[in-house]
Amino acid sequence: MTELATLERKRLSDLHQIASQLGIEKYRKYRKPELAELIFKVATEQAAQQAPAATSENGAGNGHTATVEPVEEVPRTEEQPAEKPRPEPQQKQQKQRENRQDGRADGRAERKGKQREGGESSGDAQAQSGILDVLPDGFGFLRTKGYTQSKGDVYVSTSQIKRFNLRRGDYVEGQIRPARDGEKYPAMVRIETVNGKEPQKGRRRVDFDDLTPLFPQERLRLEWMPKDIAPRVIDLVAPIGKGQRGLIVSPPKAGKTTILKQIAQSISANYPEVKLFVLLADERPEEVTDWERSVEGATVVASTFDQPADNHIAVAELLLERMRRLVEEGEDVVVILDSITRLARAYNLAAPASGRILSGGVDSAALYPPKKFFGAARNIEFGGSLTILASALVETGSRMDEVIYEEFKGTGNMEIHLERKLANRRIYPAINIEESSTRREELLMEASEAQRVWQVRSILNALDTSQKIELLIQKLKETKTNAEFLRELQRVRS
Numbered sequence: 001m002t003e004l005a006t007l008e009r010k011r012l013s014d015l016h017q018i019a020s021q022l023g024i025e026k027y028r029k030y031r032k033p034e035l036a037e038l039i040f041k042v043a044t045e046q047a048a049q050q051a052p053a054a055t056s057e058n059g060a061g062n063g064h065t066a067t068v069e070p071v072e073e074v075p076r077t078e079e080q081p082a083e084k085p086r087p088e089p090q091q092k093q094q095k096q097r098e099n100r101q102d103g104r105a106d107g108r109a110e111r112k113g114k115q116r117e118g119g120e121s122s123g124d125a126q127a128q129s130g131i132l133d134v135l136p137d138g139f140g141f142l143r144t145k146g147y148t149q150s151k152g153d154v155y156v157s158t159s160q161i162k163r164f165n166l167r168r169g170d171y172v173e174g175q176i177r178p179a180r181d182g183e184k185y186p187a188m189v190r191i192e193t194v195n196g197k198e199p200q201k202g203r204r205r206v207d208f209d210d211l212t213p214l215f216p217q218e219r220l221r222l223e224w225m226p227k228d229i230a231p232r233v234i235d236l237v238a239p240i241g242k243g244q245r246g247l248i249v250s251p252p253k254a255g256k257t258t259i260l261k262q263i264a265q266s267i268s269a270n271y272p273e274v275k276l277f278v279l280l281a282d283e284r285p286e287e288v289t290d291w292e293r294s295v296e297g298a299t300v301v302a303s304t305f306d307q308p309a310d311n312h313i314a315v316a317e318l319l320l321e322r323m324r325r326l327v328e329e330g331e332d333v334v335v336i337l338d339s340i341t342r343l344a345r346a347y348n349l350a351a352p353a354s355g356r357i358l359s360g361g362v363d364s365a366a367l368y369p370p371k372k373f374f375g376a377a378r379n380i381e382f383g384g385s386l387t388i389l390a391s392a393l394v395e396t397g398s399r400m401d402e403v404i405y406e407e408f409k410g411t412g413n414m415e416i417h418l419e420r421k422l423a424n425r426r427i428y429p430a431i432n433i434e435e436s437s438t439r440r441e442e443l444l445m446e447a448s449e450a451q452r453v454w455q456v457r458s459i460l461n462a463l464d465t466s467q468k469i470e471l472l473i474q475k476l477k478e479t480k481t482n483a484e485f486l487r488e489l490q491r492v493r494s
Contacts (some may be wrong), residue, residue, distance in 0.1 A: 004159055005189050007036035012182060015039060022046070032182070033139070033157060125189060128154055129173040132166055133318055141185065142172055147301050147318045148311065155185045164191060164199040169321030171195050195329055208324040213378035216241025216413070219444040220274075220334070220387070222266040226480040229473055230259050230429040231266045235482055236453055236472075238416050238436045241444045242332055243379025244387045246414035247340075249405065251395035254418040254430050257287065257338065261294055263389060264336050268297040275326055275333045277301060279319055281312045282342035309346035313369070316343055320373050323386055330383040337373075337390035344370045344404045360399035367407050374411060395420060413439040422466055433460055433468045452486040 007015065015035050019027035022042050027035060130142030130153070140161055142154040154176050156166070166172065174191040194202045220240045222231035240246060240263075250256035268276055278291055280302040288302040301319050303312045323333050337343070347366040354365035377388035390412075392405045415436060422430035442450050460468040479485040 004036060004040045004157070007039055008033065008157070008187060009177065009180070009189075010036075011180070037157075037159060125175040125177055126186075127173070128176045128186075128188075129171065130154065131318065131322055132156060132161075132168060132170045132172050134161060134166070134168040140166070140168070142188065143318065147315050147322070148303070149314075153185055155183075155187045157187070160188060160191060164194060165203045165205075166194065167321070167325060169318065169323070169325040170202070171322075171325075195325060206328055208328050208376075211327070211378075211384070212381040214243070214381050215440050215443055216243040216379045216385075216387075217443050218242045218379075218385075220244075220267060221270060222263060223482055224266045224269050228262055228266070229476055230262045230431075232476050232482050233429055233431055233433075233469075233472060234259075234263070234416065236456065237431065237433050238414055238438045239441055239444045240387070240389070240414060240438070241379070242385035242387055243377060244389070244414050244438075245374065245377035245412040246387075246389045246416065246438075247408065247412045248389065248391045248416045248418070249394055250391060250418040251420040252393070254420050254423040255428050256391050256418060259416075259418070259429055260336055260338055260389070260391060261291070264295045264298055267334055268295060271332075272297060273332070275299075275331050277319060277323065277333070277335045279316060279335060279337045280304075281316060281337070281339065282346060283338065309349040312343060312346035313350055316373060317369075320376060324376065327380060327384045327386050332385045332387075334387040335377075335389070337388060339393055340370055340374060340390040340408060341393040341401050341404050343373070344407075345400070348400070358403055360401075360403040362400055362403045362407075367404070371408070371411065374408065419465060422469060425466065427466065427469060427473075429469075429473075431469055432465055433457070433472065434465065449486065452490060456486075456489065 007018075010018075012032050012035075015032065016027060018039055019035060022039065024038060024042060027038075030038060128142065128144060130144040131147060132140050133143050134140040138158040138161065140156045141149075142156060144150065144152045144154060156172070160166070171194070172188075172191060173193045175189050176186045177189050179186050191199050193199065218241055220242060221235060222240065223235050224231060234240065238246075248256060248259065264276060264278060267274060276295075276298040278295065278298050278300045280288055280291065280300065282305045283302055285304045285306075288300065288304060291298075291302075292300045301315055303315045319335075323335060326333050344362075344367060347369050348361075348363055351363060351366040351369070354363055356364040358364055374388060374390060377386050379385045392408060393401050394405050417432040417435035418430045419432045420430070422428075422432075438444070441453075445453065456472075460472065463471065475488075476482075476485055479488060
């Protein structure tokens with residue numbers, strides 16, 4: 001039996017000759033990968049039909065194997081010891097016996113789920129890894145340079161994807177061969193690991209949509225360094241847990257990017273085991289560089305504003321699938337998105353018109369994909385979580401941005417509101433304490449801590465917006481930790 005990988009390495013002219021000998025009609029209309037799969041299928045069927053007859057006659061040269069011989073791989077001369085010349089009938093019978101043995105060995109390898117390279121030399125094979133991007137036609141490519149398309153991408157055939165039940169977003173490692181004549185990309189010839197595990201273990205894995213979501217119950221403490229006040233304020237007024245779905249609502253120039261960076265730095269420092277991603281959609285190139293240099297341990301995935309909307313969408317969707325695969329493996333994942341408003345704009349530009357236009361020129365169908373992205377955040381029962389903290393733009397003068405925010409308002413379970421008035425007065429972090437909160441925050445705190453935090457809120461409620469944050473920042477600067485601040489508050493009140 002011929003291996004599919006062996007056929008894929010042959011030239012198109014050789015495949016045409018093999019197809020003609022097998023009696024395949026109109027074989028010239030097929031492309032190379034399709035023709036290779038068709039030849040493999042026809043040869044396998046013919047071999048299965050002729051196997052009983054060939055066995056009953058004990059391999060005699062009765063002509064039954066003549067139709068299969070043309071699609072057999074090149075004889076493995078480098079693996080066979082030198083033998084003396086034999087009479088012609090004996091050589092033919094020996095060759096048929098070896099072909100049947102090779103066919104049985106190939107069948108066993110296929111049942112084990114391993115793609116072998118046949119008898120050809122694998123000296124030109126190279127190790128490669130990347131994120132799998134499956135296209136609608138069934139085949140896929142390994143994105144070897146981040147999450148965007150590049151010249152170094154590797155072709156993955158449909159048969160390999162089906163054999164190992166590969167999904168979009170899987171991290172695949174394996175051996176590849178260089179591109180042949182008429183091919184644009186190198187091809188995967190053997191898959192060695194999928195998400196760091198043997199390929200066979202991924203066949204029966206659970207699906208992300210079948211996992212049970214719960215309220216966040218395990219806290220992600222942002223308090224890291226005493227001088228960083230913003231993470232300490234967030235820990236008090238809007239705590240973050242694993243599986244949180246949070247919105248940072250901000251007008252322009254209110255310190256949104258700075259707060260997002262401080263959150264990312266805190267998570268990276270306090271929880272190195274958490275998989276941290278930063279998605280920058282329609283962002284400035286210099287901001288991308290700043291993110292990459294300022295946040296250690298984070299994977300920055302970016303699509304700058306000088307790229308088309310389709311590229312923003314492709315990068316975001318592939319990252320979403322990668323996050324889903326990690327959660328299926330029981331990992332804790334945190335994604336910081338800047339911003340969900342720009343991502344929704346990209347979908348509004350690229351999505352086909354549905355005929356239902358909302359105020360501001362927003363197509364109603366264009367808001368579903370970004371909602372799917374934001375809604376993927378959840379805490380999973382029995383392990384694994386996906387936390388998404390996304391920024392939403394307001395007060396930009398665009399009616400479209402206001403409509404987008406209104407659509408996402410209420411979908412999260414945590415919100416942080418930034419005030420332009422506070423930023424204009426150079427009060428940072430410019431957090432509106434009264435508007436910022438977390439749903440079911442008592443699940444993330446001990447009872448005593450929650451009681452003290454509520455006391456802080458009751459004290460601050462007597463002040464206006466600017467006085468609240470100014471007083472809180474002043475008291476936090478006088479203490480080194482939030483625990484010390486709460487103990488001091490309790491001592492004063494008692």
